[in-house]
Amino acid sequence: MKKVYFASDQHFGAPTPELSLPREQKFVAWLDEVKHDAEAIFLLGDLFDFWFEYKTVVPKGFVRVLGKLAEIRDSGIPIYFFVGNHDLWMNDYFETELNIPVYHDNKEFTFNGKTFLIGHGDGKGPGDKGYKRMKKVFTNPFSKWLFRWLHPDVGVSLAQYLSVKNKLISGDEDVKFLGEENEWLVLYAKRKLETQHYNYFIFGHRHLPMIIEVGQDAKYVNLGDWIGYFTYGVFDGETFELKKFEK
Template sequence: MHYFVSDVHLGSGNKAEQRRVESLFLDFLSKIEADAESLFLVGDIFDFWFEYKEVVPKGFVRVLGRLAELSDKGVRIVMLTGNHDMWVGDYLTEECGIELYTSPQRFNVAGKELFVAHGDNMNIKGNPILRLMNSMFRSKRLRKCASWLIHPNHFVRFGKWWSSRSRKSHSTTQSINVLQPLIDFATEFGREQHIDHFIFGHMHYAADITSEQHTLFMGDWHTQPNYIALDNNGRIELKHYK
């Protein structure tokens, strides 16, 4: 079995909320252990992750330990970064055995051609502010400067504040319309190349949509924990977790 999750946003909310979501996610990781061949983490697993060369953010140790354990047992763990956790270095790969990507990817899994992306930097041509933010956030040079100039305590504190702000703006726009730009992207992309399923997170709105292309969206774990399961016969399903 192959599993997909996104937008767990570990570290978000007050301490009790953080623990609640972390336990739920750990529980999920235990459940899938029995039959998981691979686990795809499709972005925003952490509410804020910024890695310095020698420093990583505090927290999430249970999840990191569990991921390392799964990887040691032979489960393939793939992570595509999201807009909250794109500033990764080599830590997650070295310590937890995670195969890391910072851009959308195609995978052939269980005989199916998959297009997997967090969904944050796609179809934003018409939005200059998002484009500017996207190129700033992804700039290697800016990141290097920030790492040299800003003390980790200050940067992580700022990042957490920024993340909680961005999440609140998300939760007020809960409508299926938020999916449209990504559905349009899939429609266009699917006309040029054969893809069986498009898999996205980011919008915090879970949906299984068959229009011209089959497009699946995972929601966030604070409000609607869910995941996608793909079995070895190529059957795919969006499932609610508890």
């Protein structure tokens, strides 16, 4: 079989469009490289540092990335998108304009007899109760309806400001490995294995590239990010690897 590629947490647009541009160009170069042997491409959320779809308006920018995704999808290569906590207000723009399905929760896939549970990873596991409560508010249809009444120049600018102030790329938070016993997604994967077996749990969100054994022939994978690591996952039909894009 050809290869299945996975990437997550690009956060394009942060901390500013100008500073984000080199990372966007690097990601487009990666897409150009992997399209030659890709069976499918999975994007696991936070592609944008903020995204909101008004009825007739989407955020300005990201033309290179969106154009490359359209080109690859038009060539017949499947692309799957999972919303993250920074682009959770995505609706049907990717589906209607790019023919890319959008998922708002984990989804199972099987490749060459290996089972995968794939998602962004936010709000999973036993901890992070404050975020889980906040996510319920943000995804509530009434909350989205209220936000939509803000003029895009106001709403998008405000959301972008708050997004950058409250995350890794601002430099205000130092993400470190917490140990298997404290990594919520590791605990989540082990709990899932009590009722159903998966060969791979593929997530983003944590921004740390790691592969951890969570059971017999079962691995938890975090893809890292495209801020400091520029890492991605690749499954060749037999094994899964994390690699760094060096170009």
